[in-house]
Amino acid sequence: MQFHFLKLKRHLAIAAFALLPMTFALQDADAGLPKAALGALAVSPDGTTIAAAGDNRVMYLLDATTLEVKERIWIKLSPTSLYWTRDGKTLVMQHTDDVLTLFDTKTWEPRGEIPKFDKMQIARGAERVVTAVKGERNDDHYKTILRIHDLNSGEMLKEAELDYEIVSIATSPDASMTVIATREVDNEAEPKAEISGELKDLEKEIAEKKGDGKTMDFAWFDADLKQTSKVTSWYSTYYTDGLHIHDGKTYLLAFGTSAVISDTGDAELFNSYGPNTNYGYAFTPDNSVMVSGGLASGTLFDLASRTQTDFDLGERLPGWPEYIQGVAFAPDGTIIGGTSAYRVMRMKPDGTVEVVKPVF
Numbered sequence: 001m002q003f004h005f006l007k008l009k010r011h012l013a014i015a016a017f018a019l020l021p022m023t024f025a026l027q028d029a030d031a032g033l034p035k036a037a038l039g040a041l042a043v044s045p046d047g048t049t050i051a052a053a054g055d056n057r058v059m060y061l062l063d064a065t066t067l068e069v070k071e072r073i074w075i076k077l078s079p080t081s082l083y084w085t086r087d088g089k090t091l092v093m094q095h096t097d098d099v100l101t102l103f104d105t106k107t108w109e110p111r112g113e114i115p116k117f118d119k120m121q122i123a124r125g126a127e128r129v130v131t132a133v134k135g136e137r138n139d140d141h142y143k144t145i146l147r148i149h150d151l152n153s154g155e156m157l158k159e160a161e162l163d164y165e166i167v168s169i170a171t172s173p174d175a176s177m178t179v180i181a182t183r184e185v186d187n188e189a190e191p192k193a194e195i196s197g198e199l200k201d202l203e204k205e206i207a208e209k210k211g212d213g214k215t216m217d218f219a220w221f222d223a224d225l226k227q228t229s230k231v232t233s234w235y236s237t238y239y240t241d242g243l244h245i246h247d248g249k250t251y252l253l254a255f256g257t258s259a260v261i262s263d264t265g266d267a268e269l270f271n272s273y274g275p276n277t278n279y280g281y282a283f284t285p286d287n288s289v290m291v292s293g294g295l296a297s298g299t300l301f302d303l304a305s306r307t308q309t310d311f312d313l314g315e316r317l318p319g320w321p322e323y324i325q326g327v328a329f330a331p332d333g334t335i336i337g338g339t340s341a342y343r344v345m346r347m348k349p350d351g352t353v354e355v356v357k358p359v360f
Contacts, residue, residue, distance in 0.1 A: 032096050034078045037325030038338035038359055039280055042082035042091060047331045051091060052338055052359060053079040059108075060359050064330060067344050067357040073108050077101060082328070083122055085152050092129075092151050094120070100129065102154055112154040117147075119166070124285050125173035127151045132169050132180070141165045146225050148175060160225035164217075170243035170250070173287055175223060179243055179250050182217040184236040190215055202269050205257055209267075210234045218250065218261050235259050235267035241278055246287040246303050253290075272301050272308070280337070282327035291335055293324025298337070300351050309351040317341055 038054040043064060050067070053059040055078055061071040077095040084091050084105075091103040100114035117131035128148050135143030142165045148158040168181040193211030195204065216237070219230035241253040250261045259267040272290075281292040290301045296316055300309040313322070324345070326338035337345035345356045 032098050034096055035080055035280075035325045035340075037280070037323065037340035038342045038344065039325035039340075040079035040082045040093065041326045041328035041336050041338045041344075042084040043328055043330040043334075043336060044084055045086050045088045045331060047334075050328070050336055050344065051082055051084065052326075052336075052344055053082065053093070054338070054342060062344065062359065064334075064346075067346065067355060067359075069359060075103075075108075081326070083124075083151065085127055087152070090152055092122075100149075100151075100154075102151075114149045114154050119169040121169055121171050122151065123171045123173055123175035126175040128157070128171075128175045130169060130171040130175065130178050132166055134165070135161060138163060144180075146178065146180075146221070148225065158223075158225045160221070160227075162219075162227075168240050168243045168252075170245050172245045172248075173285070177223075177245060177248070178221040178225065179245060180219050180221075181240065181243055181252065182219075184214050184216045184238050186213055187215040187232070188213070189232075190234060202257070202271070206269055209236065209269075212236075218265070220250075220263065229263050231263060231265035233261060233265035233267055235261065235265075235269070241281075244283065244287065244290075244303075246283075251303060270306055272306065279323040279340075280325040280327050282329070284333075285329060291327045291337075293327060293337055293339075296322050296324070296339075298324050311347060311351040311353055313339070313343075313345060313356050314353065315356070 034055045036055055038052050040053045042051045048064050050062040050064050051059055057075055057078060059073045059075045060069050063070055079093050079095045081094040089105055091105055093101045099116050101110050102112040104111045117133050119132035120129055122129045129151055131147045133145040135145045144162040144166050146160045147156055149156050164182060166180040167183045171178045190213050192213040195207050199207050214236045215232050217232050220228050222228055237254045244251040244253060252259045252261055257269050258272050259269050261267050278292045279294055281290060283290050288303055292299050297312040322339050322341040324337045324339050328336045333349040335347040343356050343358050345353060347353045
């Protein structure tokens with residue numbers, strides 16, 4: 001049981017959120033919490049340097065080939081993710097204040113920030129970030145403010161206000177499409193139904209979803225954050241690992257069964273192992289493969305083919321279990337992982353682990 005303590009703690013936090021009248025951050029029950037790991041990683045655009053940072057508020061600059069520490073930088077902040085801009089001049093750090101701080105990579109001093117948010121996702125191709133911020137209260141819910149910022153300068157480029165609250169957000173790599181999901185609600189328009197005992201697996205789950213009396217809304221926005229459509233879907237889930245856009249399709253990744261959501265509100269359900277182990281996860285720069293880390297192991301999950309490749313760190317350390325808590329990608333497709341034992345993993349795109357080394 002101890003192996004799943006951290007995951008249990010996360011799920012208990014989510015359950016606690018259900019008791020609150022405001023459920024804006026339902027999916028992000030652990031937002032603002034430290035990762036308890038070397039969980040924030042990024043690779044320089046020339047592929048030579050890995051930036052890795054953790055709860056000790058130190059950022060390590062590693063040689064990407066040897067994984068040896070070249071420099072240690074006191075950053076004061078407790079980071080949760082890193083992004084290195086393509087020109088190499090800026091390292092963007094998300095930290096537990098739910099703010100993005102922009103570091104100058106020559107001096108390693110902060111030179112700007114993107115203000116506090118409740119949700120965010122980076123559009124890597126456009127080097128922009130879409131954030132969602134809780135707005136004013138309106139009767140029984142809070143409004144939502146969507147913003148697009150430039151990752152190099154921090155400048156806000158677009159802003160829109162929604163008269164409803166959301167639990168998840170995603171953007172396409174070029175920031176031309178943004179999609180949001182609202183929280184799951186009881187909906188009298190979807191009557192509850194008895195489920196046939198003859199149904200199995202996905203057929204049974206589809207029937208259960210269509211007859212549980214619960215729905216959630218999805219909305220799509222263009223590059224100017226103008227809403228292009230909004231639908232109510234019979235597919236809903238209390239806890240989601242997030243939304244994701246790939247090849248123009250909207251994926252909802254959930255604990256258990258995930259789904260592709262259409263612009264009519266219909267859903268195609270599929271099983272994926274990867275999201276069930278996502279102590280740390282990230283998508284390849286083209287958004288096609290999800291790299292998900294768990295207990296000293298993980299999976300590569302291809303969204304288009306729905307196939308997965310498992311990988312393992314190899315040596316199991318004594319004592320408290322080790323989890324992969326952060327993932328990043330080098331320009332050549334090499335995958336970098338960071339663990340709760342302050343080790344860094346280097347892995348080929350096919351899932352072959354090349355080396356794992358401690359960082360101290």
